[in-house]
Amino acid sequence: MTIVTETVPSRIKSTDPLHEPRELTAEQREVFRVRAREARLAKIAAASGVGETPLHEVNVPTFDPDELMPQLPSNGITTLSLFSGGGGLDLGFDRAGFVHRGSWEWMSDAAATIRVARPEWDVYGGTELGDVRNVDWRAFRNQIDVVHGGPPCQPFSNAGKQRGAQDPRDMWPEFVRAVRAVRPRAFVAENVAALASATFSDYVEEHILAPLRGAYEIQRVLLQAYEFGVPQVRRRVFFIGFRTKTMAKKWRAPSAKFRRIDDSESNLPAVTGVRKALGLPDIGYDGISPTIRSGLSGPRHTTSILSSVSAQRKFEALNVWPNGVAASREAASAYVTKNGHFRLSVADVALLQGFPETWPFQGATYMQLGQIGNSVVPPVAYAVASSVAEAFK
Numbered sequence: 087m088t089i090v091t092e093t094v095p096s097r098i099k100s101t102d103p104l105h106e107p108r109e110l111t112a113e114q115r116e117v118f119r120v121r122a123r124e125a126r127l128a129k130i131a132a133a134s135g136v137g138e139t140p141l142h143e144v145n146v147p148t149f150d151p152d153e154l155m156p157q158l159p160s161n162g163i164t165t166l167s168l169f170s171g172g173g174g175l176d177l178g179f180d181r182a183g184f185v186h187r188g189s190w191e192w193m194s195d196a197a198a199t200i201r202v203a204r205p206e207w208d209v210y211g212g213t214e215l216g217d218v219r220n221v222d223w224r225a226f227r228n229q230i231d232v233v234h235g236g237p238p239c240q241p242f243s244n245a246g247k248q249r250g251a252q253d254p255r256d257m258w259p260e261f262v263r264a265v266r267a268v269r270p271r272a273f274v275a276e277n278v279a280a281l282a283s284a285t286f287s288d289y290v291e292e293h294i295l296a297p298l299r300g301a302y303e304i305q306r307v308l309l310q311a312y313e314f315g316v317p318q319v320r321r322r323v324f325f326i327g328f329r330t331k332t333m334a335k336k337w338r339a340p341s342a343k344f345r346r347i348d349d350s351e352s353n354l355p356a357v358t359g360v361r362k363a364l365g366l367p368d369i370g371y372d373g374i375s376p377t378i379r380s381g382l383s384g385p386r387h388t389t390s391i392l393s394s395v396s397a398q399r400k401f402e403a404l405n406v407w408p409n410g411v412a413a414s415r416e417a418a419s420a421y422v423t424k425n426g427h428f429r430l431s432v433a434d435v436a437l438l439q440g441f442p443e444t445w446p447f448q449g450a451t452y453m454q455l456g457q458i459g460n461s462v463v464p465p466v467a468y469a470v471a472s473s474v475a476e477a478f479k
């Protein structure tokens with residue numbers, strides 16, 4: 087006998103046009119609904135002063151990502167940004183002195199973040215104007231120096247089904263189309279480290295390298311966020327292509343500037359730990375954050391930044407609670423966690439991803455966290471951008 091279990095759709099509207107909501111039965115959905123309702127009520131009670139006495143003061147961070155990426159004067163090198171998200175890559179290129187000419191991002195809230203941060207920029211957002219598939223890039227032919235972007239990583243991420251080219255979210259062909267039409271002097275594309283693994287070597291050869299090889303010298307580098315001063319384990323691959331052999335030969339991959347706190351063999355300065363960065367009291371232990379994941383990539387929109395069970399253990403050791411991230415530091419301090427650990431706010435998570443306090447993420451809390459978790463760590467983007475600028479000299 088086969089048991090047919092009917093799933094019911096979520097009432098919450100998806101904001102990512104290709105979001106694949108989790109298939110749940112009515113009973114399963116009810117469990118989530120009850121849990122969400124309890125959390126909402128506890129949050130409201132805390133905000134009105136009815137909750138438990140706050141365990142911690144509102145924290146005052148000591149970490150300023152802007153110090154890792156001092157603003158460089160304009161280098162005159164123009165850029166187009168595709169799949170811009172909340173602007174991590176854009177910010178890194180901007181601080182490295184590049185001249186922004188346009189960003190395309192189909193999630194309206196993410197595009198709004200960049201627009202609010204840089205009102206003078208041309209930002210194309212929303213499912214019509216912001217969709218890179220609708221753009222005729224020939225209008226920019228030979229007029230742009232660098233095209234950069236991070237096509238969605240879900241088709242390749244270890245956290246997903248790794249369907250590669252079979253995943254409707256695979257936008258690499260669109261990035262390649264833009265580069266071939268614009269013919270910039272260089273391009274930079276970022277993705278999850280899994281794309282550099284053997285699993286996807288055929289994909290990379292067929293869909294990225296082969297169609298661009300005739301026109302570009304392409305190099306690949308894996309970079310780790312904490313090596314650039316941001317307290318997080320986050321390894322990402324960058325494909326860097328140059329139109330001329332001379333530039334390609336001149337390019338040097340960015341080198342590490344910081345070491346892990348527990349690496350006693352390196353002479354580099356130690357990266358700041360999460361607790362120190364966020365201005366939390368000394369508990370006799372500090373370390374870096376596990377990879378912050380984007381809830382937008384998952385089947386359920388969430389305010390958790392947890393990527394795995396081992397990440398949970400790392401947060402526990404730090405006495406930091408990675409779920410139910412609050413909208414503000416004040417709300418985080420008022421809304422006491424069950425295990426007495428520090429509750430994160432969106433601003434704290436942004437810092438752990440290398441965004442300065444001033445970067446104005448827009449949208450609901452889960453949406454802001456999604457933009458953060460999807461982004462290139464700006465100081466890493468800055469290091470890559472600076473290395474590319476050197477090759478232009």
Ligand SMILES: C[S@@+](CC[C@H](N)C(=O)[O-])C[C@H]1O[C@@H](n2cnc3c(N)ncnc32)[C@H](O)[C@@H]1O
Pocket residue numbers: 102168169170171172173174175176190191192193196216217218219235236237238239257457460461462463
């Ligand atoms: C990995 S994120 C990029 C993050 C960005 N590089 C940063 O540093 O903040 C990929 C982005 O591509 C966007 N996207 C996916 N398909 C798109 C399309 N067809 N047109 C425009 N944006 C798209 C997603 O909404 C998501 O924000």
